[in-house]
Every structure is written in C-alpha cells, then in structure tokens.
Amino acid sequence: MFAITPRISNDAGLFSLLDVIRDPYSMYQQGNLLPVRFGDGTIGHIGGRIGDSQVENTDKEFRIRLDLSSYKPEEVKITMDSQKVTVHAKHEERRDNHGFVSREMTRTYKLPNDVDVNSASSSxxxxxxxxxxxxxxxxxxxxxxxIPVEFKKE
Structure with missing residues (x-):
C-alpha cells in the first residue's frame, strides 16, 4: 500500500503539499505567494490566485480582503443588505500576453448578525x-x- 501525495511545481522545483502543511511558510519562501501590506499596516498574503479572499471576524469588526488584481476599481461593484455583501467584478475583452481575455466573477459573503451595515467602507x-x-x-x-405592576380586582 502507498499514498499518493500531490506535488506542486514552481520555478524552484517540485514540492509536496505535505511539506506546506509541515511548514506553511515554505511556499512563501519559494516565491509562490506575494506579500501584501494591508491598509491597517499588517502584512499578509492572499493565496496567489485571482479571487482568493480572507475573512476576519473579530469582536470589533468584520473584514473581507479579496484579490481582484485583474480588475480596475471602476470594474468592481459592491452591494449589501442586512444579511450579505456581494462583490461583482467584470471587465470586457482585452488583449493580454496570450491573446484576448474577458473576466467576470461574483463572490457573496454572509454577514454576522452584529455588524453595523451603515459603517461599511471599502478600498x-x-x-x-x-x-x-x-x-x-x-x-x-x-x-x-x-415594570409597572397592574392591579386587577377580581
């Protein structure tokens, strides 16, 4: 009996998903994930694929970070109601290194009950x-x- 371990290829060679589980920074060190400095000063990464996201739900705020590197801000539309926030991004056909490409994506996130929908901001x-x-x-x-006590005569 043997186990099949998926392997990922990059410029540095092959490495195993188990290697990444044992050392989650191995992909970062090998250049697969790009560091991102967020607006609040923290540094992190988003998985390296367009559309990857991170959600943080603390006692003070609910935050979503979404990789939309293929879109311009004017191509992104955000809508929200009391239960969910939806991000829709679309760009028309344009030339890239391989010919022409058009993209469209929609991602919806369920909001916690204790958020103030009037406080929403994005950048x-x-x-x-x-x-x-x-x-x-x-x-x-x-x-x-x-609590007033109501007297009833019987």
Missing amino acids: MNDNGTLSIKLSKTALEAPKDVN
Whole structure:
C-alpha cells in the first residue's frame, strides 16, 4: 500500500503539499505567494490566485480582503443588505500576453448578525487587493427598566 501525495511545481522545483502543511511558510519562501501590506499596516498574503479572499471576524469588526488584481476599481461593484455583501467584478475583452481575455466573477459573503451595515467602507490598493470593513454594533449594557405592576380586582 502507498499514498499518493500531490506535488506542486514552481520555478524552484517540485514540492509536496505535505511539506506546506509541515511548514506553511515554505511556499512563501519559494516565491509562490506575494506579500501584501494591508491598509491597517499588517502584512499578509492572499493565496496567489485571482479571487482568493480572507475573512476576519473579530469582536470589533468584520473584514473581507479579496484579490481582484485583474480588475480596475471602476470594474468592481459592491452591494449589501442586512444579511450579505456581494462583490461583482467584470471587465470586457482585452488583449493580454496570450491573446484576448474577458473576466467576470461574483463572490457573496454572509454577514454576522452584529455588524453595523451603515459603517461599511471599502478600498482597493495598488496590488488589486479589495478591503471591505464593517464595524460591529456596540452591545448596550442592560438598562434598569421599571415594570409597572397592574392591579386587577377580581
């Protein structure tokens, strides 16, 4: 009996997915993932494929980062309701290194119940990383509430 281990090829040669699991920075070190500096000063990476995304859901905010490096900001449309945010990007046919290409993608994210939809903001950096940020609603401390006692004569 033997195991088949998928192998990935890059300019540095072949390496195994198990190698990446053991050392998640191995792909980064071999140049497969490009570092991205996000607007909040953090450095990270998005998987290296167009359309890859990261979602962060903390107690203070909900944030989406999406690789849209093949699109210009004016080709991206973001819509939202109280339950989801949808990103739609499309560009018409254009020439590239291999001929002509047209692209279109739509990605929808479910929103947590405690986001403030009125706080939504987005930005796109030079690398084509779209960031969408929504603040969480502040949880109000319970207030003292007087409950009147209704007297009913029987």
